[in-house]
Amino acid sequence: MAILTVQKVSKYYEKKKVLDDVSFSLEKGEILVIIGASGSGKSTLLRCINQLEKIDEGNIIIQEQKMIREVKKGKPIYEKKDKLEKMNLSCGMVFQNFNLFPHLSILENITKAPMTVLKQDRKTAEQIANQLLIKMGIENKSDQYPCTLSGGQQQRVSIARALAIRPEIIFMDEPTSALDPELIGEVLKVIEELAKEKRTMVIVTHEIGLAEEIADRVIFMDQGKIIEEGTPQEVIGNPKQKRTREFLTRYQKKQLRFGDGS
Amino acid sequence: MAILTVQKVSKYYEKKKVLDDVSFSLEKGEILVIIGASGSGKSTLLRCINQLEKIDEGNIIIQEQKMIREVKKGKPIYEKKDKLEKMNLSCGMVFQNFNLFPHLSILENITKAPMTVLKQDRKTAEQIANQLLIKMGIENKSDQYPCTLSGGQQQRVSIARALAIRPEIIFMDEPTSALDPELIGEVLKVIEELAKEKRTMVIVTHEIGLAEEIADRVIFMDQGKIIEEGTPQEVIGNPKQKRTREFLTRYQKKQLRFGDGS
Amino acid sequence: MLEKMNIDQLLNLVKLLGSGMGTTLQIFFLTMLFAIPFGIIIALAKNSKNKIVAGITKLYILLIRGTPLMLQIIFVYFGPYYLCQITYDRFTAIIIAFVLNYAAYFAEIFRTGINSIPKGQEEAAFTLGMKKSQIFFSIQLPQVIKRILPAMSNEVISLTKTTSLAQIIGVTEMFALAQKQASFQFSIIPLCVAGVFYLIMCGVVTLAFHQAEKKLDYYKIV
Amino acid sequence: MLEKMNIDQLLNLVKLLGSGMGTTLQIFFLTMLFAIPFGIIIALAKNSKNKIVAGITKLYILLIRGTPLMLQIIFVYFGPYYLCQITYDRFTAIIIAFVLNYAAYFAEIFRTGINSIPKGQEEAAFTLGMKKSQIFFSIQLPQVIKRILPAMSNEVISLTKTTSLAQIIGVTEMFALAQKQASFQFSIIPLCVAGVFYLIMCGVVTLAFHQAEKKLDYYKIV
Amino acid sequence: LGGKNAKTEEAKTFTIGLDDSFPPFGFRNENNEIVGLDIDIAKALCEKKGWELKVQPISWAAKEQEIDSGNIDCIWNGFGLTPEREEKFTVTDVYVSSTNKFFTKADSSCQKQDDFKGKKIAVQTGSIQQADMEKSEFGKEIGELVQYNDYLTALMDLETGRIDAVFMSEISGTYIKTSKNKDYKIIDSEGISEPNRDVVAFKKGNTELKDEVNQALNELKQEGKLKEISEKWFGEDLTR
Ligand SMILES: Nc1ncnc2c1ncn2[C@@H]1O[C@H](COP(=O)(O)OP(=O)(O)OP(=O)(O)O)[C@@H](O)[C@H]1O
Ligand SMILES: Nc1ncnc2c1ncn2[C@@H]1O[C@H](COP(=O)(O)OP(=O)(O)OP(=O)(O)O)[C@@H](O)[C@H]1O
């Protein structure tokens, strides 16, 4: 049984169709990597699933719960608030810019939602938070404020924060692309750890290497459509579509020219 | 005869020594690449040469003109304003964050300094600017404003802007590290073009590939000191110092693990 | 009009004006107490997606900022009488007028503050399951406070002096006393002493805001 | 006191107050004309590395913000006479007092604006060989203007109403005429008409700032 | 009394409204007590009637609203009678009267009214003196009519020489002159204004209360109480 199903979802910004009849589904424990050029709609797709944007057509089903109740006069009617909230809670999201709360300490950043949303008491929340910080390798930073951390550390905190509400699925939107090259590695390591635990994840990334290493399935998007879908070997190693090949060539070229210095 | 000589330069921020007895020199037409970990003082070194920071010890000599006139009570006394201005004009600088002037069009960004500083008339300045924009491959953007350009395009404009005052030496401080991976290539291409013209350049970069490809000489810095200096083959291909090897390994590891997807 | 005063007279004057500071400070603090929460509500209303609510708020702010506070005080005090024969206490009227006025100014400051907080934080909080009100009170508001301190300090300093308008409907505060003494003694010295009182108040307010800024300095605005 | 006025009376009143608007507008525009450049100078002085200059400026701003404009007007008008027997025109005195006052408020706005422009642009301009004054006038100032428009609009709107303080030293502007009529006619209608005049001025100012903001919308603040 | 239901027997508060910066009628002394001619008369009157006096400072700009809404029972504040005021309020008989005069510097070259032609004359904004001056023939011949919010600023400006005279009621001017030891020259006016006839003003139609006060005033006068009070303040009897 799929834990997430995206059914023929379309989305417009004004007149522009930024998601065009997108469908896919995700099994529990599966890791899906989405790649595609800038502006192809990857972020918008994640934002729709996380209810940060409304869809105009189609449906999104999380843990057998539909997001759209019915369609009236061509307009999708969303489910009641409490159901949407429950669905939202089963999704965790990691943003490109971390979006940590600057006025809260690292520990408070992580415990805030568990305490206010899940009604955990402070002790439990902090215990869980500390465990997560250990896992992220930043247990000694818990009393500091986000501005004192490097980008890589901030992103690890934001992953911990997302994990703290125990979501069923974790979404990451280019988790490393705001980081200095030196700092990317530490975040990728954490993501690999999560992959080893077989957490259900959807990751948008420019790191083709990451896709090859951890993805169970890769989706390539272009102009709001899913162009190609399959295992990393299929989509990256042996792409069928011309557009996919072009996209990958561009990366490969750059990486060949300025490849590793060994 | 060296066009730039840095003589035993030291610099403190409060008590912290961020440049520690740095000496090197640069020949006309030479391309020097500086690498080193975050916080090792690379930017500070460039900023001192470009008079954005004051040095506390040593001297900087540009085209046989000393920046420090004399040392009084252990404090270096800078040359007179007009001499400093002339030295400043022979250095062009490209910043990590482009620092374009947002209220001026691309063309105006480039012509502003030639017109106000070199007293070029508008026609001449615009002619030169247009030639530079063609060279940068963005001749069709001249009437747009910086906010409408992609990061890569902005960085190319900022290179054109620096070239417009016809500096003897061009300094670049991590010119690609604020760019999305997709956009790095276009800026690197421009830098290679400049390298082919045998322009005198000093580039701070994290792109080891770039260093290998265009550098005549590579300097590796650590904790404010120059640790290793030599041809790319020597410093990158076969580093002598333990610290250099460690630094390079970190990059290689990342690039091996998530290497190109061919 | 600048003839010498002896020390006794000066002390007497200071004591007298000091007694008027009671009313001045009451107006000052009560206005702050009510205008701040009311201003937050107006700020949220103006940001509202409901066009009617946003429209009414806009009109309200335009009217308040476009007319002198003096007129507003007169309307608040006498309006109810002409409309429905209701009279009430002049001090209450002053507080209402001041709150209505300052809330509009505060609202614009709050709104700028709220809008300057990166949207991403709201989104992050939302995906963590937090409700709108939780997001507002525990994520946005604490940061808004830090951002608006400089602008607020300006308004609050202006409020210290604006309290003197209370005399329009006969509420005698410090400055009214000073003016009366000036006309009785036929001297501008009482006005100068009032100036010193204001300067002290302004100094205290500046200091308080400085302290608050320092206290909130533990994190940087992103 | 809210009894009907016939149309003729009302027109008369509007004409009378309209005649006072001449003075009101003169005060308004002359204050803007001088207070803006003077404010820029004060802003730069407060940012100065020279501690004495910065200190004096700080004191000046504290004094101006800490005391009521009314007192400042009296000092500017009568001070020179009591100090050295110099007298001068009352209108000039009003303009000087208003400029001294508003320049201090404008200065704080300008300073925030200048400081909010990324340092990197100044550095880039410097490495291009531009001089301090060139950087200020052609790189920073144009951007400062865009950034400070909202804050300036607040101050300028306040100025429209503050002009009424000119009557303290006998400069008769619109509001003084309204008060006189109110007192002669035993009616608050003249004050309401004055309110409408202010509202119109405020509307025009708001619109002008709106236009300016639109015009500067061609680039985004970074 | 007091408030709108002016005649309940138990509530014997009589609230007079005044601008408490109008010497010598009603103003604050250095101890912040409201004192003055009107206060003394009102006190005497309340004593006679067995009322409790409440002195309420009001803003002059809002005096009509105050009395209309019943916040005060009357305006008692050297309130000069004019045809307009007579129409808007119910007023008592005149109890004090005075004339308006020019107050100028002792060393002024002006000796008589005609010398002020082309000169700058100051009045208080919205005062009767302003209205009279603007209406009169003489007012058209002066150089400039400068309006001030209060006499303090006007007289200060007289000292600086930026105005040539202040046109104000003899009572106010003389009071300032004597109590502050100023050597103003006082010059009579003619053909500009009628004498100021000060009355107590009630809400239009409130004749009942007016009559009561009027009668008490007359009794006080007959008893010589008014004369006594007037002499205390002016050294002469200005009561009518
Ligand atoms: N708020 C918005 N209003 C209008 N258009 C938008 C908005 N957000 C995104 N778009 C447009 O929708 C399209 C898809 O954007 P999206 O951010 O989803 O792309 P993406 O694949 O995530 O790209 P990137 O790799 O740059 O993050 C783009 O053309 C973009 O310009
Ligand atoms: N304005 C400043 N005040 C105090 N310390 C500073 C300042 N600027 C830089 N430093 C410190 O000086 C040291 C060198 O900084 P610098 O920016 O030159 O390093 P870098 O090699 O350019 O690093 P990166 O790769 O991160 O750009 C660092 O330790 C930094 O913290």
Ligand SMILES: [Mg+2]
């Ligand atoms: Mg995206």
Ligand SMILES: [Mg+2]
């Ligand atoms: Mg650097």
